[in-house]
Structure formats: C-alpha cells, structure tokens
Amino acid sequence: MNVIPAEYGLILASVLFTLGLVSLLIRRNIIFMLISVEIMLNAAGIAFIVAGSKWAQPDGQVMFIFILTMAAAEVSVGLALILQMYHQLKTLDSDAANKMKG
Amino acid sequence: MSDLVWLIPGLPFVGAVILIFGGTNLPRRLVPVVGAGSVGLSALMTLFIGFEFLTATPTAQSYQQVVWNWIEASGFSVAFAFHLDVLSLVFIFVITFVGFLIHLYSAEFMASDEGYARFFAYLNLFVGFMLILVMADNLLLMYLGWEGVGLCSYLLIGFWYLDEKNGYAARKAFIITRVGDTAMVIGLFILFKTFGTLNIAGIQEQAPQLWVVGSSQATLIALLLLGGAVGKSAQLPLQTWLPDAMAGPSPVSALIHAATMVTAGVYIIARTHVIFELAPIALFTVGVIGALTLLIAGFSALTQYDLKRVLAYSTISQIGYMFLALGVGAWSSAIFHFMIHAFFKALLFLGAGAVIAAVHHEHDMFKMGGLRKKLPLVYWTFLIGAASLAALPFVTAGFYSKDQILWLSWASEKGNNWLFLAALIGAFITTVYTFRMVFLTFFGEVKTQVTRVPGLAINISLVVLAILSTIGGFIEIPHSMGHVQMVTDFLSPVLPVTSIRPGIESSEWIIQLAAAILSIGGLLLAYFLYMKRPSLHFKIKNSIPHLHSFWLSGWRFDSLYDWLVVRPFVYVANINKNDPFNGPYNGVVRAANFFHRILSFTQSGILRWYLIGVVIGAILILTLGIWL
Numbered sequence: 001m002n003v004i005p006a007e008y009g010l011i012l013a014s015v016l017f018t019l020g021l022v023s024l025l026i027r028r029n030i031i032f033m034l035i036s037v038e039i040m041l042n043a044a045g046i047a048f049i050v051a052g053s054k055w056a057q058p059d060g061q062v063m064f065i066f067i068l069t070m071a072a073a074e075v076s077v078g079l080a081l082i083l084q085m086y087h088q089l090k091t092l093d094s095d096a097a098n099k100m101k102g
Numbered sequence: 103m104s105d106l107v108w109l110i111p112g113l114p115f116v117g118a119v120i121l122i123f124g125g126t127n128l129p130r131r132l133v134p135v136v137g138a139g140s141v142g143l144s145a146l147m148t149l150f151i152g153f154e155f156l157t158a159t160p161t162a163q164s165y166q167q168v169v170w171n172w173i174e175a176s177g178f179s180v181a182f183a184f185h186l187d188v189l190s191l192v193f194i195f196v197i198t199f200v201g202f203l204i205h206l207y208s209a210e211f212m213a214s215d216e217g218y219a220r221f222f223a224y225l226n227l228f229v230g231f232m233l234i235l236v237m238a239d240n241l242l243l244m245y246l247g248w249e250g251v252g253l254c255s256y257l258l259i260g261f262w263y264l265d266e267k268n269g270y271a272a273r274k275a276f277i278i279t280r281v282g283d284t285a286m287v288i289g290l291f292i293l294f295k296t297f298g299t300l301n302i303a304g305i306q307e308q309a310p311q312l313w314v315v316g317s318s319q320a321t322l323i324a325l326l327l328l329g330g331a332v333g334k335s336a337q338l339p340l341q342t343w344l345p346d347a348m349a350g351p352s353p354v355s356a357l358i359h360a361a362t363m364v365t366a367g368v369y370i371i372a373r374t375h376v377i378f379e380l381a382p383i384a385l386f387t388v389g390v391i392g393a394l395t396l397l398i399a400g401f402s403a404l405t406q407y408d409l410k411r412v413l414a415y416s417t418i419s420q421i422g423y424m425f426l427a428l429g430v431g432a433w434s435s436a437i438f439h440f441m442i443h444a445f446f447k448a449l450l451f452l453g454a455g456a457v458i459a460a461v462h463h464e465h466d467m468f469k470m471g472g473l474r475k476k477l478p479l480v481y482w483t484f485l486i487g488a489a490s491l492a493a494l495p496f497v498t499a500g501f502y503s504k505d506q507i508l509w510l511s512w513a514s515e516k517g518n519n520w521l522f523l524a525a526l527i528g529a530f531i532t533t534v535y536t537f538r539m540v541f542l543t544f545f546g547e548v549k550t551q552v553t554r555v556p557g558l559a560i561n562i563s564l565v566v567l568a569i570l571s572t573i574g575g576f577i578e579i580p581h582s583m584g585h586v587q588m589v590t591d592f593l594s595p596v597l598p599v600t601s602i603r604p605g606i607e608s609s610e611w612i613i614q615l616a617a618a619i620l621s622i623g624g625l626l627l628a629y630f631l632y633m634k635r636p637s638l639h640f641k642i643k644n645s646i647p648h649l650h651s652f653w654l655s656g657w658r659f660d661s662l663y664d665w666l667v668v669r670p671f672v673y674v675a676n677i678n679k680n681d682p683f684n685g686p687y688n689g690v691v692r693a694a695n696f697f698h699r700i701l702s703f704t705q706s707g708i709l710r711w712y713l714i715g716v717v718i719g720a721i722l723i724l725t726l727g728i729w730l
Binding site: 021024025028030033094095097098099100 | 705706707708709710713714717
C-alpha cells in the first residue's frame, strides 16, 4: 500500500489553516467568520491525524475526537450568540458590534 | 465681702452673655443698661472689696480665692483662682472705673450704630478678660485673660467689618501680638519645667533660691516674657499694629488701645519683677526698648495727619516711658504712670472721638480747625488731657508721673545718662506733638461744619476723666515739693522701692526744672509753628520731605516687615500652593493616564482588530520559539 508522505498531509493542513485564517480576517459577516474558525479547527485536526499515522500512534485520532467535540460545543454557543446579536442589531456585520470600545 | 471677689470679673461676663444671647431681641434702650450697668456694678464691687481689703486688720498682704480646680493631671494642677493684692487692686480700679466711663460714653456714641448690642457684648467680654488677666493667681489663668483680651481687641478693631481695611487692621493686630505671645508661652513652659508650678506666688518664692543674679535661665525666661509684653504693649519691634488698630471705634481705642490692654505688658513685667531682678540684662533690655520706642513713636507722632494716629503713636511712646521706668527698677513709677496715662489718654481718645463724630468722621487734623467755639466742653476737657500728656508743670497729673520717671531714669542705680537723655528728648517731643494736635484741631480758622454736638453721657465721662487727669497726680508729689508718696507706699508690699544712687537726692529739683522748661518750651515751639507763623511748618516739612515721609510711615517698619517677613512668606506659600512634594505622585497618575489612553485606543470594539492582534501575537511567539 502506497503511503502518502506525511509532508503532503501537513502541507494540506497548513494550506487549510491559512485559508481559514485569511478568511477569518477579511470576512465581516459573522457566520462566515464562524465557518472560518471551523475550517481552522479541521486543519488542526488533519495535522493531528497525519502525525498520528506517521508515528503509528492512536493519540492523533484521540485528539481529533476531542477537537470534534469541542467544535460542536463551540458552534452551538457561537450560533446562539449570533442569534442574539442578530436580534439586537438586526445585522450580521461584526463591525457593528463595537459598542464596548474603550 | 472678700468672698465676692469672683464677682468683679464675673459681672461683665454675665453682661456679655446676656448681650450675646439676647442680642437684637433686647429692647434697644436696655442694651446700654446691661452693658454699662454690669461694668458699673463691677466698679462698685471693686470699691467695697478694695475698701475692706485695705482696712482689714492685720493688713493683709494678699487675698486668694479659689473658684474651682481648673486642670488636675498627674502633678500639674492649675486652679481657677483669683489673687488680690495692691498691684492688682490698682489695675482693677483703673479697668472698672475707666471702663465704666467709656461704657457710659459708648452708650451715646454708638447709639445709632447697627451693632449696638454686639458692641457692648464685645466690650463687656473684654473687661471680663482684662480683669481675669490682672487678678489671676497663676500664669496659665493670666494667659487665658491675655489671649481673651487679644481676641476682643481683634473683634473690636474689626467692628465695622464691612470695610475691608478694618478687617485687615484687625488681623494685623492679632497676628503681630501672636508673635510675642508665642515667645511668652514658651517662657511659661520653661517656667513650669523649672518650678513645677505656674503659681505666681510660688515662683516668686522659689526663684531667688534657685537662681543667682544673672543666671542664664532667668535671663532667658525674662526675655521670653518680655517678648510677650512687647507684643501686647506695642513696643519696639512689634509696635506696628497699634496705629492701624485705630480702625476701631473711638471708645475701643480709648479702652483697649490706650487705657488697659496695651498696658498688660507693663503689668506682667511688674508682676514677675522677681524674675527680672534676677536677670539684669533682661531688665536693661526693657529700659532700652522703652527709651527707643518712646523716641521713635514720638517722632512719628510729630508728622501724622490723622488725629487718632497721633494719639496712637503717643500711646506707644507713653508705654515706652513705662517700660523705661520698669527697666530702671522704678516699679511703682511705672504703675503710677500707667494709672495717670489711663486717665488722660482715655480722655483724649474720647475727646477725639467726639471731635471726629462732630465733623462728619473727618480724621485729618489739617481739615479741622476752630472747633474751640463750637465744642467748648470737648475743647476744655481735651486741653486738660493734652496738658497732662505734655506734662505741663504743677497743675497736671502727667507732670508728677512723668517727672518721677525722668528723675529715676537718671537717679536710680540701674539708670544711666543715655536713658535719661532719651526720656528728656521724648518729653520735649511729646509737648510739641500734643499742642500741634490741639492747635490744629481747636484753633485757627473754622474749616468744617459741626454736625453733631455731644450729649450728656459723653460730657459726663469727659468731665470725670478730666478731673481724674488733674487731681490724680497729687497723690504722689516729689521730695522737693512736699513729698507725698501715696502710690509708692501703697505698692510697697508688692513692688520693691527703687534704690537711688547715694548722694544725689538734692539735685532732684534740677531735673524737675529741666523737665518743666522743656515742657513749656515745647508748648511755645508748637505755638510758634502752628499758631503764630502757620506757614513755617509747611516750609520745614518741604525742606525735609524724605525725613517727613519716613516718620509719617512710622520709620518704615511696615515696609521692613513686608520685605523681611510677608514677601518671603507669600513666596514660600506660593511655592507650597503647587505642592512640590505632590509632584512624584502626580507623575505616577499622569503616566497611568497616558498608558491607559494608549491601551484604551486598542479597544476599538471591532472584532477583526482583535483577531489581528491575536495573530500578530501568535506569530511573534512562534518566531521567538523558533529562533531562540
């Protein structure tokens, strides 16, 4: 069985992570920002999986399940907050939520 | 009867309390009844108690009455106790009787004033404190009276408080006397530390056993006490407050700043004469201060325009004579001159008050004139007072009291030629400025309209004081002219008799002749300058403009103190206002504010800014982690 080299997996993970980070920084719609965060989380997950398969250890997959659980919790809290924000501000623009500036 | 000694100061206090709390609720005609009545009753009490004290057998040296225990704390015990002896009796007599006459005068003089009740309340309070001062049995109680009269002086100088100038004069008087009081209170501390008591009799008993003549501690204490006396009695170098104190109503000037309070310094030195006799240097200083003051104030009085300021400088000068007498050990002469001075100076101030009220509150003598015809009674009484001040020979009381000081300043063992010379020159100047004042005010052409003629109450007080200023002198007549020594004999249980240098008694008449000639010479000079050739004194004035303005401003002592004390003080106060020690703390506050503003700028509320911050931070940490 041909083994995909670990470098490829890591490059994929870092490309994904960079894409997520860049879109997080440039997007103003807060739902897209949440999606970007998910992408970054999955990039981290891929990096764990790749590392786990490289060293033939189960730890990588264990960590991925942790990340998955955490992401689910994060999305539920995040969506609830977004819902509240939309109620309050009637918009999804994150720049509009700047009432607490110093 | 003697058990009622406490009533003498008590009655004026009761009057003051009634007037303070009754205030404006009292019917207006009741105010002088309470005010003058309380002091009048006190004067009657003095008569009875004085009579009983003097006729008591066997003749008592002194009488003590403890009213209550004032302070009692681990070995320090001060009683609220009165001490009656011949010295305090003289002072009580003058305070209550002259005080009553001045109250009587004020009843009419202040009748149309808004603060009628307030005036009498202050005046009664003053008499009460002054009586406590002279009757106190210990120095702490005396200090209470001492500060009390200072307070009343402050209140009464600033009586017409709507004028800013009066308030300034009041504060000046209060602060300058406080300088002397501080010295005095330090003296009291040292006295207590040395003797463990502040009782006057106790100190007088122990002092000669503890100290030898000329001991440094006695000198130090005597000089500190002298400091207090100098402040209160307006002597060099703390004399500058008294001329400004004339901002108060005329009866106040008569009572406080001529007859009684300003002589408290004379009283305290006479009262503690045991200490001063153990400190010859301090005693000599008293004499020198007196001699210098009487000359400086005399020359200033020569140039004044304001009638009351002439009298103020004259008061300073006459108290200088008293200090001179104390300094040469002529204790009873100082007290005698105090008594006579209280009579004629109160009379002069009351007369001046009547004159000033008559000519529409004009103080400038050069704008008065010819009042002799318009105010005959004021003129005659004023003339008697002036003659007494100028010590015209034989007929006036002032002659007998001042002559004694002149004689003893030369003849006493502690006297010397320089002190005598100063006193002699002072006597001449006194006559010149006194009659300058009389001629300018009452003679010459009429320059102002008389709008108010004094009534019965004012006339009575003037006449009684004029009589006292004349016959008061006959109780002490020098050796060469009949030898009556009632005052000296009267005071001999308390104050030692002055020792005279041997072999010069016979020359007393030469001194008297010199004094009489100088006195009459001064009168003639004043007559020549201000009556005969009125243009001459303007010429003299214009030929020495600098000297004239120098004397007019009281030898520029005010400017001197302004430069020496007031300006540095204001300078330091201005620095202190900005609080240099607060600087570092303010710096901390400012730095915290600065960083706060920078940090709060980053709190923009825009989510993506925060994200960028997180990313940059992460990159920095990663970079550090890789490179290090």
